Amino acid sequence: MPDFDIIICGGGPAGIAAGITAGRRGAKCLLIERYGFLGGMSTAALVNPWFTFHNQKGEQIVRGVAQEIVDRLVALGASPGHLRDTVGFVYSCTSFDPEVYKRVAEEMLREAGCRVLYHSLVLGAEVAGPHLREIVVACKSEQRKLRAKVFIDTTGDADLSAFAGVPFQKGRETDGAMQPMTMNFRVGEVDLKPVADYIRQNPKEFHHETLFDQLEPLTGVSGFFALWRDAKLDIPRDRLLFFAGARPGEVNVNTSRIVGKDGTNAEDLTAAEQEGRRQVMLIVGFLREKIPGFENSYLLALPAQVGLRETRRIVGDYILTGEDVIQGAAFEDTIALSDYPVDIHSPTGVGLTLSGAAEQYYGIPYRSLLPRNVDNLLVAGRCLSATHEGHASARLTPTCMAMGQAVGTAAAMCVEGNHLPRGLNVSELRDALRTQGGRVE
Numbered sequence: 032m033p034d035f036d037i038i039i040c041g042g043g044p045a046g047i048a049a050g051i052t053a054g055r056r057g058a059k060c061l062l063i064e065r066y067g068f069l070g071g072m073s074t075a076a077l078v079n080p081w082f083t084f085h086n087q088k089g090e091q092i093v094r095g096v097a098q099e100i101v102d103r104l105v106a107l108g109a110s111p112g113h114l115r116d117t118v119g120f121v122y123s124c125t126s127f128d129p130e131v132y133k134r135v136a137e138e139m140l141r142e143a144g145c146r147v148l149y150h151s152l153v154l155g156a157e158v159a160g161p162h163l164r165e166i167v168v169a170c171k172s173e174q175r176k177l178r179a180k181v182f183i184d185t186t187g188d189a190d191l192s193a194f195a196g197v198p199f200q201k202g203r204e205t206d207g208a209m210q211p212m213t214m215n216f217r218v219g220e221v222d223l224k225p226v227a228d229y230i231r232q233n234p235k236e237f238h239h240e241t242l243f244d245q246l247e248p249l250t251g252v253s254g255f256f257a258l259w260r261d262a263k264l265d266i267p268r269d270r271l272l273f274f275a276g277a278r279p280g281e282v283n284v285n286t287s288r289i290v291g292k293d294g295t296n297a298e299d300l301t302a303a304e305q306e307g308r309r310q311v312m313l314i315v316g317f318l319r320e321k322i323p324g325f326e327n328s329y330l331l332a333l334p335a336q337v338g339l340r341e342t343r344r345i346v347g348d349y350i351l352t353g354e355d356v357i358q359g360a361a362f363e364d365t366i367a368l369s370d371y372p373v374d375i376h377s378p379t380g381v382g383l384t385l386s387g388a389a390e391q392y393y394g395i396p397y398r399s400l401l402p403r404n405v406d407n408l409l410v411a412g413r414c415l416s417a418t419h420e421g422h423a424s425a426r427l428t429p430t431c432m433a434m435g436q437a438v439g440t441a442a443a444m445c446v447e448g449n450h451l452p453r454g455l456n457v458s459e460l461r462d463a464l465r466t467q468g469g470r471v472e
Contacts, residue, residue: 034061035059035060035178035179036053036180036442036446037058037059037060037179037182037446038060038063038166038177038181038183039060039061039063039145039183039185039439040184040190041063041064041184041186041191041412042062042064042068042147043071043072044072044412044429045071045411045431046069046183046435047062047136047432048095048096048431048433048436048439049062049185049435050140050147050439051140051143052435052440053442053443056440056444057443058442060145061179062148063148064148065150065151067149067150069133069136070133070136071187072338072428073129073132073428074129074335075334075335076215076334076339077129077216077217077283077333077334077338078285078428079274079276079277079283080124080125080126080250080283081126081127082116082120082121082124082371082427082429083121083123083429084097084101085121085122085123086391087122087370088122092368092369093429093430093432093433094468094469094470095464095467095468095469095470096139096435096469097433100132100136101113101125101127103135103139104127104132104135107131107135109128109132109135110125110126111248114126115250117241117242117245117251118241118250118253119239119241120238120240120372121370122370124250124274125429126274126275126283127277128276148170150170151175153167153186153190153191153194154168154169154174154194155167155194158196158405161404161405162405162406165178180445181445181446181452182408183408183438184402184408184409184410184411185411185412185414185438186412187339188295188339188342188414189343189345189410189414191408192345192410192414195402195404196405197403198346199344199414200343200344201342202341203378204419208379209341209378210340210376210423211292211340211376211377211378212288212289212303212307212340213285213286213288214303214304214307214308214311214333215283215284215287215334215338216283216333217276217282217330217331217332218281218325218329218330219280219281219328219331220329221280221281221282221325221328222280222324223249225323226252226322227246227249230252231243236256236258237254238254238270249275251272252272252273252274254270255270255271258271258321258322259271262321264310264313265313266288266310266314267288268286268287268288271284271317273286284314285338286310287311288310288376288381289307289310290377290378290379294342300336300337304337307337341422341423341426342413342414344415344416344417344422345403345414346402347398347399347402347410348398348399348401348403348416348453349362349396349399350399350416350418351395351399351422352418352421353421353424355393355421356372356421356424356425357373358393359391359392360393360394361472362394362395362398363457364397364398364457365394365395366397366433366434366441366457366460366461366471367394367433367470367471368392368393368472369392369393369395369425369427369433370392370393371425371427373420373423373424374423374424393424395415395425395433395434397455397460399416400415400437400438402416406452406453407445407451408452409441409442409452411431412435413425415434433469433470436464436467436469437460437464437469440460441455441460444463
């Protein structure tokens with residue numbers, strides 16, 4: 032007999048939402064996480080704030096479990112909730128305290144009845160024909176073999192899928208080059224009023240979509256082009272990018288850039304961690320010396336790991352494309368929505384490619400979460416089935432949360448009905464997501 036109904040590998044935003052949803056439906060589920068805390072890139076890599084719960088018109092299109100998490104953070108004073116994105120990339124951004132988020136996620140999983148196993152890493156999988164029978168997990172004291180009726184891969188890097196023999200892609204279709212890594216970090220003792228004043232006085236020095244007439248509160252800044260260019264820092268980037276934190280005086284900096292590395296290769300990751308910290312120290316000095324309002328700032332926190340935008344993407348029953356994003360594609364099997372643009376940090380250069388958000392949000396089809404070759408495995412998060420361009424939009428955290436809620440629901444429904452993910456009635460899945468407060472159309 033299986034050890035569990037559902038095993039979820041990876042405790043990032045998609046895995047958290049999947050575990051909460053599956054547990055609430057009564058499934059016996061286990062969430063396996065390699066760190067001693069949850070949150071994925073949001074906590075381990077300090078990716079903050081979350082983009083975006085809304086479309087360009089201000090209509091909220093990501094709700095459900097994702098919104099429940101935000102509501103709890105707001106109630107604890109750990110998030111201001113959804114605010115306008117003053118950079119102008121998207122309609123809203125949602126900053127949060129990563130330490131409080133770790134605990135909120137734990138509490139919600141416990142309440143749902145989903146067990147969590149920390150300090151455990153998936154090392155392999157045993158497949159019989161198209162069926163994933165068990166996984167090998169390295170725990171602190173031993174290796175364990177665990178079985179489940181349905182497995183969910185929310186590792187971000189498609190680790191479980193790769194072990195199970197699912198075909199995958201990496202990077203651009205032309206050369207395999209992946210988006211660069213970034214070492215985010217937090218600084219304290221920042222006064223954002225001089226920053227806003229400088230933006231008003233020097234509008235040409237900032238991203239052209241900046242909300243110049245709505246800088247209170249200032250939630251994000253992209254630019255300082257001349258100051259950055261004149262500093263001649265040894266960093267392959269063309270601008271300074273940072274966002275206001277959840278607490279007064281705190282800022283999250285997303286500026287470093289490590290190119291030409293593979294986030295599924297230990298040697299590359301080691302080099303990226305070292306290079307990221309080198310770049311962070313350069314940026315911290317630049318902020319203190321050149322940027323108004325940062326004169327007394329200091330390094331508050333470095334992440335547990337470098338931030339990864341792109342590694343493996345599974346090949347599923349449908350491959351989401353950049354055209355789907357830009358055209359606002361709708362699908363009969365849509366299980367999540369997004370209105371984030373195609374956002375590609377150059378894999379080989381210093382630039383940034385932004386498509387601009389579509390006038391109509393787009394759907395993510397259930398088929399993009401069904402990996403080929405394995406019949407009892409679902410995926411969610413940034414390892415979904417997508418092209419390089421489609422992935423560059425769908426990889427964002429709120430969208431990953433929505434995907435996680437969808438696969439958690441789907442897996443529980445499969446257990447309840449004793450059938451496989453491809454045999455699931457997608458209309459019933461979509462109805463279930465609506466009853467949970469989700470948006471699917």
